[in-house]
Amino acid sequence: MPYPIYMEKMEKNKEKIKKAILVLEDGTRYEADYFGAPVSSSGEVVFNTAMTGYPESITDPSYKGQILTYTYPIIGNYGIPSFSYTKEFISEFYESDRIQVSGLIISYYSNRPYHWNMNQSLSNWLYENEIPGLYGVDTRFIAKKLRKNGGSMLGKILMRNEDLPFYDPNQDNLSEKVSIHEKIMYGNGKYKILLVDFGLKNNILRCLLRRDCSIIRVPWDYNFIKDEYDGLILSNGPGNPKIYEKPIHYLRLALKKKQPIFGICLGNQLLGIAAGGETYKLKYAHRSHNQPVISLETGKSFITSQNHGYVLDTRNLSGEWKIFFRNLNDNTCEGIIHNNKPFFSVQFHPEASSGPQDTEFLFDIFIDLIKKSKYNT
Ligand SMILES: NC(=O)CC[C@H](N)C(=O)O
CATH class of the missing domain: 3.50.30.20 (Carbamoyl-phosphate synthase small subunit, N-terminal domain)
Structure with missing residues (x-):
């Protein structure tokens, strides 16, 4: 031994x-x-x-x-x-x-x-x-x-x-196994967030509660199209993104609306598919605390926490979208952003936990988008 x-x-x-x-x-x-x-x-x-x-x-x-x-x-x-x-x-x-x-x-x-x-x-x-x-x-x-x-x-x-x-x-629908079965509400902040739980990490909840939000956490296959909310968040989650056809369908409908959308990891992949993209398995999966990414909006780079095996192929993304972040190791897509609507998503974990918290500011950007769309400021 x-x-x-x-x-x-x-x-x-x-x-x-x-x-x-x-x-x-x-x-x-x-x-x-x-x-x-x-x-x-x-x-x-x-x-x-x-x-x-x-x-x-x-x-x-x-x-x-x-x-x-x-x-x-x-x-x-x-x-x-x-x-x-x-x-x-x-x-x-x-x-x-x-x-x-x-x-x-x-x-x-x-x-x-x-x-x-x-x-x-x-x-x-x-x-x-x-x-x-x-x-x-x-x-x-x-x-x-x-x-x-x-x-x-x-x-x-x-x-x-x-x-x-x-x-x-x-091959399995894993969100079915790790998501919740009934709605759960948290907090009574100013901003009403509808959070789709594909297998969410608790730190997404903690980050939102620190930002004056009330959260309606719903199961992975919940039809949120008729619900009222200030912002929609798509959580991280397990497995192959292509399996989740139902939420991808709801997302296509949500893209016709104007409320801000923020996707995280699996959420990024699902939003990307809804926007016309594809997903494929990475040659070398990203599971670490030191994945460097660059924002194509600001030219700034960040060290991020990651855990994913699939990634977005953005070639067929509709022309209304562009790449938000890229991975500095392998150049793969690390996020997408809409040209004129308040929709964006990232492949890494802005909530970290564990890992570097350098990109937690993305939650602030999301709340700012909500303020703009809610109060027309
Ligand atoms: N952390 C995640 O959300 C992972 C997304 C997806 N299951 C993948 O491995 O790519």
């Missing part, structure tokens, strides 16, 4: 640490030790190069159906935070109320976690939620392999002599 491990529950049960196997769709088999729960799991293996923020990423619904590999070598060192809620009943430190990843693959599991706000260890949290983790893995080797295959591969974590079929989450 290459690394020590901190597995309270396992130790209590005097269960011996056993080996598990990572199997990739190209036939690669990789033996490693496990932490968290001793259960087998199948999904799309992706990797993230961020150095911090594992509690936020693990609870980000955009990771639904995915097995997350960290290239940063030490994970678990600050445990996981307390389960506290704001007065609006939004989790203070998590991006949703549950673990969303199907498994974790890491190099070194830190066996002495410490943080003033720590509630329990990462291993314990995974154990309680029946999610497996593998440690002692050369995650940079895995990342290189995944990169060669467009940033992801189907894979499975297998315990004992079990087996599972491969599972491709991109």
Whole structure:
């Protein structure tokens, strides 16, 4: 066993640490030790190069159906935070109320976690939620392999002599699994935001509540066309954007109206499709805290937090739209903006969490657009 491990529950049960196997769709088999729960799991293996923020990423619904590999070598060192809620009943430190990843693959599991706000260890949290983790893995080797295959591969974590079929989450409607089923209202601010939840990250709610908004959060397939609102936000979310035909149809209708629209990540892809564009899978997916983008409006560049495997092909975008941001690494589209209506969207995460907060000002731009359209100023 290459690394020590901190597995309270396992130790209590005097269960011996056993080996598990990572199997990739190209036939690669990789033996490693496990932490968290001793259960087998199948999904799309992706990797993230961020150095911090594992509690936020693990609870980000955009990771639904995915097995997350960290290239940063030490994970678990600050445990996981307390389960506290704001007065609006939004989790203070998590991006949703549950673990969303199907498994974790890491190099070194830190066996002495410490943080003033720590509630329990990462291993314990995974154990309680029946999610497996593998440690002692050369995650940079895995990342290189995944990169060669467009940033992801189907894979499975297998315990004992079990087996599972491969599972491709991109064939599924994942928003159905992670979105809400009933409307939820938050705050009583001046600006009425209709927020379509495709699997939203809580920090979108927190950012809006700090900006005098009242939020009507609705399920992914909610028909918002007849509703009254000051601004429409399309959240981030998991899976293949092309699956979400119903909301794309509603969006085409919303584009005929004049209320401001702001799309984030999956929201950007859906808005882009509604505006005539296409989406395709990136050659190298963007999952990190240090993705550089440039605004084609101002010429300013920003470091952004990202988590996406698909991207917009803007070639067939209707002439009313232009590219708002571009990625400075691979030149892909990082956002679009309408020429004369208050509609824009970004592929990165202006709400960050985790990651750099440099682009949170986009929420202010959105509120300014609302002020203009609401008060005609
Ligand atoms: N974070 C997101 O909204 C991700 C969008 C989409 N599921 C993708 O991977 O490209």
